[in-house]
Amino acid sequence: MSNQESMNRVRAGLARRYAAERRFRMYGVIAILLSLAFLLMLFVSIIGNGYTAFQQTYIKLDVNFDPAMLDPTGSGDMKIINRTGDFQGVIKQALRDAFPGVTKRGDKRNLYGLVSGGAGFELRDRLHADPGLMGRTVSIWVTADAEIDMVVKGHIDREVPEDDRRVKDQTIAWIDALVAEDRLEKRFNITFFTAGDSRNPEQAGIWGAAVGSVYTLIVTLVLSFPIGVAAAIYLEEFAPTNRFTDFIEVNINNLAAVPSIVFGLLGLAVFINFFGMPRSAPMVGGLVLTLMTLPTIIIASRAALKSVPPSIREAALGIGASKMQMVFHHVLPLAMPGMLTGAIIGMAQALGETAPLLMIGMVAFIVDIPGGVFDPSTVLPVQIYLWADSPERAFVERTSAAIMVLLAFLVTMNALAVLLRKRFEKRW
Amino acid sequence: MQTSTLIIVLLLLSSALYYLGRQRSLTVANGEARKLHSLPSYYGYYAALWCLLPALAILAIWNGFETKVITTLVVNGLPDAVRNVGDAKLGLIVNDIRNLATGGMTSVDPDPAMIAAAKHYADLRGISHAALAVVALVIASIGGFFAWRHIATGHRARNKVESIVKGFLLSSSTLAIFTTVGIVLSVLFEAVRFFNQIPITDFLFGLQWSPQMAIRADQVGSSGAFGVIPLFVGTMLISLIAMVVAAPTGLMAAIYLSEYANRKVRAVVKPMMEILAGIPTVVYGFFAALTVAPFLRDTGGILGLDVSSESALAAGLVMGIMIIPFVSSLSDDVINAVPQAMRDGAYGLGATRSETIRNVIIPAALPGIVGGMLLAVSRAIGETMIVVMAAGLSANLTANPLEAVTTVTVQIVTLLVGDQEFDSPKTLAAFALGLSLFVTTLILNVVALHVVRKYREQYE
Numbered sequence: 032m033s034n035q036e037s038m039n040r041v042r043a044g045l046a047r048r049y050a051a052e053r054r055f056r057m058y059g060v061i062a063i064l065l066s067l068a069f070l071l072m073l074f075v076s077i078i079g080n081g082y083t084a085f086q087q088t089y090i091k092l093d094v095n096f097d098p099a100m101l102d103p104t105g106s107g108d109m110k111i112i113n114r115t116g117d118f119q120g121v122i123k124q125a126l127r128d129a130f131p132g133v134t135k136r137g138d139k140r141n142l143y144g145l146v147s148g149g150a151g152f153e154l155r156d157r158l159h160a161d162p163g164l165m166g167r168t169v170s171i172w173v174t175a176d177a178e179i180d181m182v183v184k185g186h187i188d189r190e191v192p193e194d195d196r197r198v199k200d201q202t203i204a205w206i207d208a209l210v211a212e213d214r215l216e217k218r219f220n221i222t223f224f225t226a227g228d229s230r231n232p233e234q235a236g237i238w239g240a241a242v243g244s245v246y247t248l249i250v251t252l253v254l255s256f257p258i259g260v261a262a263a264i265y266l267e268e269f270a271p272t273n274r275f276t277d278f279i280e281v282n283i284n285n286l287a288a289v290p291s292i293v294f295g296l297l298g299l300a301v302f303i304n305f306f307g308m309p310r311s312a313p314m315v316g317g318l319v320l321t322l323m324t325l326p327t328i329i330i331a332s333r334a335a336l337k338s339v340p341p342s343i344r345e346a347a348l349g350i351g352a353s354k355m356q357m358v359f360h361h362v363l364p365l366a367m368p369g370m371l372t373g374a375i376i377g378m379a380q381a382l383g384e385t386a387p388l389l390m391i392g393m394v395a396f397i398v399d400i401p402g403g404v405f406d407p408s409t410v411l412p413v414q415i416y417l418w419a420d421s422p423e424r425a426f427v428e429r430t431s432a433a434i435m436v437l438l439a440f441l442v443t444m445n446a447l448a449v450l451l452r453k454r455f456e457k458r459w
Numbered sequence: 460m461q462t463s464t465l466i467i468v469l470l471l472l473s474s475a476l477y478y479l480g481r482q483r484s485l486t487v488a489n490g491e492a493r494k495l496h497s498l499p500s501y502y503g504y505y506a507a508l509w510c511l512l513p514a515l516a517i518l519a520i521w522n523g524f525e526t527k528v529i530t531t532l533v534v535n536g537l538p539d540a541v542r543n544v545g546d547a548k549l550g551l552i553v554n555d556i557r558n559l560a561t562g563g564m565t566s567v568d569p570d571p572a573m574i575a576a577a578k579h580y581a582d583l584r585g586i587s588h589a590a591l592a593v594v595a596l597v598i599a600s601i602g603g604f605f606a607w608r609h610i611a612t613g614h615r616a617r618n619k620v621e622s623i624v625k626g627f628l629l630s631s632s633t634l635a636i637f638t639t640v641g642i643v644l645s646v647l648f649e650a651v652r653f654f655n656q657i658p659i660t661d662f663l664f665g666l667q668w669s670p671q672m673a674i675r676a677d678q679v680g681s682s683g684a685f686g687v688i689p690l691f692v693g694t695m696l697i698s699l700i701a702m703v704v705a706a707p708t709g710l711m712a713a714i715y716l717s718e719y720a721n722r723k724v725r726a727v728v729k730p731m732m733e734i735l736a737g738i739p740t741v742v743y744g745f746f747a748a749l750t751v752a753p754f755l756r757d758t759g760g761i762l763g764l765d766v767s768s769e770s771a772l773a774a775g776l777v778m779g780i781m782i783i784p785f786v787s788s789l790s791d792d793v794i795n796a797v798p799q800a801m802r803d804g805a806y807g808l809g810a811t812r813s814e815t816i817r818n819v820i821i822p823a824a825l826p827g828i829v830g831g832m833l834l835a836v837s838r839a840i841g842e843t844m845i846v847v848m849a850a851g852l853s854a855n856l857t858a859n860p861l862e863a864v865t866t867v868t869v870q871i872v873t874l875l876v877g878d879q880e881f882d883s884p885k886t887l888a889a890f891a892l893g894l895s896l897f898v899t900t901l902i903l904n905v906v907a908l909h910v911v912r913k914y915r916e917q918y919e
Binding site: 041048049051052054055056058059060061062063065066067069070072073076077080257258259261262264265266269270278279281282283284285286288289290291292293294296297299300301305306307322325326329353355379382383384385386389390394412413415416419427430431434437438441442445 | 523526617621624625627628629631632633634635636638639641642645646648649707708709710711712714715716719728731732733734735737738739740741742743744745746748749750780783784787809811812813814816817834837838840841842843844847848868871872875876889890893896897900901904905907908
């Protein structure tokens with residue numbers, strides 16, 4: 032075969048080969064675009080469902096702080112008023128005054144449903160802050176019921192036939208009347224950020240879960256960072272190469288890939304059933320997450336120690352430092368930024384973890400804000416899981432909003448890790 | 460004294476001993492530090508550690524046994540009539556006594572015997588706390604004092620402190636072993652109790668899974684069925700769908716990023732992938748249940764297909780999205796580990812880029828890619844939140860992705876969330892499932908890690 036002939040044969044195949052090349056390249060582009068499209072869809076779905084939760088509907092009522100209802104014994108003592116005052120009755124009276132045309136029993140009950148079941152507590156707090164309100168009539172904005180909130184935000188479609196709709200025509204007419212009188216308004220939803228969990232969507236907030244998350248993460252960080260760094264130092268600087276060291280390494284690598292729910296089983300069997308620690312406590316959650324994040328921190332810390340050049344170690348040993356001094360005075364400070372980055376990434380993992388915490392009872396319905404690491408509490412991802420199970424439409428938007436808050440925390444932590452790496456990364 | 464206060468006092472005491480020890484070392488050397496064997500601060504650490512560690516050990520042991528000992532004492536002090544009511548009831552009574560003693564709520568109106576017992580309990584706790592404080596402080600002082608007395612110019616304080624520190628480093632690294640052992644023992648122990656009630660063959664080869672146990676003996680359907688096959692089939696089905704989505708997408712994305720994309724594209728796309736990897740699984744679960752599952756059901760409705768609203772397809776699809784970045788970053792690692800010389804050789808022979816990738820790079824990187832895929836499968840099998848929120852609860856033995864199936868992890872969660880007796884087969888079954896999950900993923904991980912390591916060594 033002459034040179035010319037073989038060139039011809041190559042040329043004849045070129046078009047086909049280039050087409051194959053373009054196709055292959057396109058598959059790559061499609062794969063990337065597909066992943067990015069998934070990411071976009073996820074964010075659009077969450078944000079589209081959730082952004083309305085940051086606002087909440089309020090209704091202005093002319094409330095008469097009637098001493099006959101709030102303080103029937105005439106004691107004037109705030110403690111007694113707090114306990115026995117019929118604040119919800121005052122709200123109902125105000126609603127009846129606002130809609131004098133409503134007389135039938137069933138209609139009245141619907142009317143009371145306009146405002147949240149917790150509106151009485153809002154009044155109580157107002158009175159607490161200003162006892163001079165007693166006996167006066169004041170215009171007060173109270174939280175509207177979640178269903179009303181949904182109508183105002185347009186999540187409940189008015190065009191649907193009345194029988195298929197949770198909110199009836201009568202109520203919608205009242206809402207329109209309130210809007211016409213400027214007595215209904217959407218405002219920033221403070222409750223969502225300051226309250227604990229509740230069965231009523233309009234009273235439910237993420238603060239309790241956020242505090243629980245903080246306690247759990249503190250326990251996790253305090254335990255896993257020192258232990259993880261110590262383990263990394265031992266394995267990287269001191270461990271002899273033998274079977275035992277190999278066994279430790281196999282264990283660490285394997286633990287990094289054990290399903291998280293198995294750690295939950297461990298926590299349930301060991302910490303709760305064997306050691307008798309309280310269920311639902313951030314302490315136990317922190318312990319479980321410590322065991323889970325340790326491999327991440329150890330692996331990152333070892334990488335950080337490896338990146339410190341041997342010349343530093345030799346220089347320190349050369350001027351008479353002991354091995355321990357060499358590690359703690361010279362190598363460790365240089366490896367610290369890398370270790371902190373690993374720790375932050377581990378913490379971000381722990382913050383988003385749900386499954387093992389379900390096993391140790393952090394899934395309970397808890398209204399109170401936890402005050403310490405042994406108080407029953409829940410965490411943000413578990414709160415999201417709990418709300419996602421609730422059928423009310425108002426919880427869908429609150430779930431999405433809670434996810435947005437959780438993602439904001441995670442993005443901040445990861446950005447911090449990247450920043451730390453960029454700022455302190457040293458090329459030797 | 461509260462435990463936390465006691466710890467703070469001990470810390471203060473040991474820092475005081477640090478200064479005393481340091482001071483003493485300088486005194487015995489007449490102010491000339493170079494006469495000492497170690498730096499003065501090491502003598503300080505030596506004294507402080509001798510003060511702190513024994514006291515902390517006592518504290519830990521004491522706290523571990525305090526509740527048990529006190530409870531036994533209180534139970535022995537109860538009137539016989541109360542004491543002989545059976546273990547379960549006695550447990551409730553003890554709980555009530557504890558709540559009474561700490562000022563909490565009780566399940567029944569307390570009678571005088573219980574109030575007396577609660578007082579007894581509170582008294583014993585008070586005595587125990589006081590005794591602990593005294594013992595810990597005395598031991599701390601004695602330890603500190605002897606260490607302080609020991610300090611002399613020839614005393615090798617640094618070596619002793621360093622060996623203590625080294626002991627801490629070593630024990631930290633062995634924690635990984637203890638965790639593994641803890642997992643194996645805790646899961647195995649409960650699983651064996653389960654297999655004592657349900658034969659292991661029924662569990663492994665049974666085709667029926669309905670863990671409802673009857674409360675009364677004569678109730679309909681009183682025998683729960685614990686056949687694990689439907690769960691494993693469901694798990695495999697969902698994992699398979701996830702891998703069908705994730706494996707090609709992740710692999711092609713990794714190939715494009717490492718072989719074709721320029722620096723700018725990489726700088727944008729890689730962080731995006733990391734975001735996808737960093738999203739908590741509960742968020743994916745919510746996304747699957749809220750958006751993907753209804754979308755699939757509606758699309759199926761238009762096409763005339765009957766898609767369940769908890770279909771395996773929705774859960775598998777979203778799980779696939781979750782695993783894409785995992786596959787892509789693992790593949791990226793192995794592709795980058797292929798030496799440049801092999802690419803250059805192929806280009807030199809006139810191969811196009813895609814020919815190089817298909818005929819040279821992928822065959823060379825295949826063991827690593829396979830290992831990465833195995834790790835991804837193990838992740839899909841162990842994934843919990845997506846399936847808990849988007850897959851079904853009833854165990855169907857089916858291979859149809861449009862139907863609802865359940866998985867091992869879903870069943871573990873449903874069996875263990877909520878209150879139930881701890882020794883009913885229903886609860887213990889969760890641990891048996893946990894054991895099978897752990898063993899499955901362990902085998903996958905060990906094989907995958909072995910393959911990846913072997914492959915890496917080949918080019919290093």
